[in-house]
Amino acid sequence: MTPVLVFDIETxxxxxxxxxxxxxxxxxxxEDVANxxxxxxxQHNGSDFLPLQxxxxxxxxxxxxxxxxxxxxxxxxxxxxxGKLIQRFFDGLEKYTPQLVSxxxxxxxxxxxHYRGLIHGVKAPRYWDMGEDxxxxxxxxxxxxxxxxxxxxxxxLAMYQPRANAPLxxxxxxxxxxxxxxxxxxxxxxxxxxxxxxAIRNYCETxxxxxxxxxxxxxxxxxxxxxxxxINEVNLVRETLENEDAPHWKEFLAAWKM
Numbered sequence: 001m002t003p004v005l006v007f008d009i010e011t012x013x014x015x016x017x018x019x020x021x022x023x024x025x026x027x028x029x030x031e032d033v034a035n036x037x038x039x040x041x042x043q044h045n046g047s048d049f050l051p052l053q054x055x056x057x058x059x060x061x062x063x064x065x066x067x068x069x070x071x072x073x074x075x076x077x078x079x080x081x082x083g084k085l086i087q088r089f090f091d092g093l094e095k096y097t098p099q100l101v102s103x104x105x106x107x108x109x110x111x112x113x114h115y116r117g118l119i120h121g122v123k124a125p126r127y128w129d130m131g132e133d134x135x136x137x138x139x140x141x142x143x144x145x146x147x148x149x150x151x152x153x154x155x156x157l158a159m160y161q162p163r164a165n166a167p168l169x170x171x172x173x174x175x176x177x178x179x180x181x182x183x184x185x186x187x188x189x190x191x192x193x194x195x196x197x198x199a200i201r202n203y204c205e206t207x208x209x210x211x212x213x214x215x216x217x218x219x220x221x222x223x224x225x226x227x228x229x230x231i232n233e234v235n236l237v238r239e240t241l242e243n244e245d246a247p248h249w250k251e252f253l254a255a256w257k258m
Contacts, residue, residue, distance in 0.1 A: 003066040003098035006212045007089070009109045010185070010204045011055035012192045013037060017119075018054055031193060052108065053115040057082050058192060060089050061204035063212045065233075066096070070240050072205055078197040083120030086113055090124035093142075097126060099149060103168040103211045106145060106152040153215060172210040175217055176258030181206055181251055202248040209252065213237065 015030040018037045028036075038048035060075045075088045090113075093100075102109055117124065131138025142150045145160070157171075158164035173179040183191065183203040191200050213234065220230040238256070241249045 001065075001067050003064060003096045004101060004212075004215070005092065005096065005098035006063040006101040006208045006215060007105065007109065008061050008102065008204050008207045008211065009057050009112060010059040010188050010200050011112060012058050012189050013050060014054050014056040017056075021054070034189065052112050055112050055116070057085055057112065057116055058188070058197070059201045059204045060085055061201065061208045062089075062092070063208045064096070064098070065212070066098075070236050072209055072240070074201040074205055078201065082116060083122060086117050086120060087122045089113065090117070090122060090127055093124065094126045099151065100142060101151045101153060101211065101215050103207075103214070104152065104154045104165075105150065106155050110150070151215070153211065153218060157218070168207065168210060168214070171214055175214060176256075177210050177213045178206065178252050178255035179210060181248070181255060202246065206248060206252050209237065209241070 013034040015033040018024075019026070019028060019033050022033070022036060022040075024033055024036065037050060037054065041050055042048050061073070062075065063070065063072045075092075076085045080088075092098075116122075125133070127142050129137045130141045130143055137149075140147045140149050145152075145155065154165055154168070158166065169179040169184070180203070183199065188200055188203075191197075216225065216230055216233050216237075219225040220227065225233065238253070241253055
């Protein structure tokens with residue numbers, strides 16, 4: 001079977017880069033740098049959401065469905081260097097050549113990984129192959145919006161119309177899945193400042209499992225899974241999580257209605 005890798009990233013402001021870009025004094029604290037950047041961004045467009053290149057990746061979580069079963073984890077360690085974290089992600093693509101699945105990965109996660117990977121000198125030849133090395137990739141590669149080697153579920157379900165985009169949390173809950181549990185992307189910076197890195201990683205892990213469950217429902221809808229196969233795949237996820245001792249999985253299972 002072709003492995004399926006669902007991924008999600010969490011980010012914080014790149015305060016070192018912002019300090020340079022904003023020409024701030026070296027002694028300016030990370031929190032002050034971020035607040036200045038947020039303020040300037042709000043003045044510019046009414047939102048404090050920073051440009052993608054000004055984000056720093058602090059967590060990458062994945063689910064992998066392969067012939068070996070189903071697994072979910074966060075890459076690296078909580079204190080992993082950003083460049084090494086991103087390199088781990090692309091090394092996984094080199095190893096498995098999976099189908100990538102995301103929710104808004106084309107609009108956020110992958111562009112952030114592109115910019116940050118460029119900054120850190122990350123190597124990702126398999127990911128960037130568009131047919132130069134493998135002719136099959138000419139017709140189905142990770143870069144094209146309309147190819148399935150990377151399936152951005154949000155983009156496809158919205159028919160590539162931004163006005164039709166829906167948040168993962170709502171779609172997951174409407175399908176009977178847990179959705180977000182106690183954290184969302186807007187709270188990641190505060191959690192990071194409080195040293196709650198593991199909580200960020202745990203939140204990211206629940207996001208990728210929500211996304212994978214929505215992906216399974218999508219596969220059922222489009223006929224790629226029979227009803228029986230769909231039930232078996234969902235049960236595999238549930239059984240895998242039941243064997244995990246971490247509190248966030250116990251909370252996830254308790255909130256799982258179907």
